[in-house]
Amino acid sequence: MSYTYVDVAREGRLTIVTLNRPEAHNALNAAAHVELHEVFDAFAADDEQWVAIVTGAGPKAFCAGHDLKQQAAGGGMHIPPSGFGGLTSRFDCPKPIIAAVNGVAMGGGFEIALACDIVLASANAVFALPEPRVGLAALAGGMHRLPRAIGLTRAMGLMLTGRRVTAAEGLALGFVNEVTDGDVLPLARRWAEELLQCSPMSLRATKQAVLAGLDKSVADALAAEGTLPAIRAMLASEDAAEGPKAFAEKRSPTWQGR
Structure with a gap:
């Protein structure tokens, strides 16, 4: 199946999902959410696919979060039952999912990464939950997953200020597993290969x-x-x-x- 805002590639037992709106820093509009819901439904149901990687198209962004321009134009904030990007409320998929964060991961983009099991990042990656700066809150799991990942005090410091965190700081805080100076996708493939060596x-x-x-x-x-x-x-x-x-x-x- 082909999609407008998502690319899906299968390499043996590995599914690679690429958010494909680079002109919008891979921010997700309503249609992209629906596509990702379908993509991860298909991954979960496919007995031949054992591990997934989710990443962003282009060199600048993993996902800039919700498409605020769409919302400002009256497009609303429709989110599927599986949550932001088809992942943040998906609690019944036991297959491992790797986030390969190749740039900006803001708001819902950061929440997608936090909903994954392993978070890998390029050195230029930047993370933030800046929702309070635009009159919103991190309602797609960020307010609950980040404290569990790094502790309440440090998480509150990030969430209440909306400040940006580098990949290196994310590694030190503990929500990033590994950082690479180069392209993050080869690193993600290496991690996936290690997972695929296991049952x-x-x-x-x-x-x-x-x-x-x-x-x-x-x-x-x-x-x-x-x-x-x-x-x-x-x-x-x-x-x-x-x-x-x-x-x-x-x-x-x-x-x-x-």
Whole structure:
């Protein structure tokens, strides 16, 4: 399927999603939100796709957030049920998603990155939740995910001022996993390749268990693990048998994702 504001490429088990409005710093209008909702629905449902990367077109921006010009012209702020960019309220996709932040990540763009499992950034990347400066608030998860990622005091300092944070500072604060001086997409592919060396069943079980346990004590989170669909699927999978067998035979495992 072709889209107007999003490019989708599949490289083996990897899906690469590129926000494609470089003339608007990849800010998302209503149609782009709908497209991204469909793209990530398709990724979640495709048994052949195990890992996704989301990035922005052009050298300047990952995503500048919501298209304020559209809103000012009376276009509204329609957001799909899956949230900003089809990701920020998508809580039922256990597949790993990598943010490859190649420039400005403002407002909703930063919130998309925070909704991903791994955040990689080029050295020129800049992050901010500047909504209070335009009479709004970071309603797509930023006010909740950022404190969990870096702590309440530091997060409040960023959110209440709307100030910009460099990639290096994001790495130091802890919401960025790695920074590169060059193009961030090759770095993201390397991370994706590491993920693809693992059983996709194990990755999904890990992600689902971690996220489900964030609001629980360790004891309660452990007790609930056996009820999680991804944990049950992993334990009953062919991959759970293939991993130990490959280890005993001193070879690389051949994952089936089932």
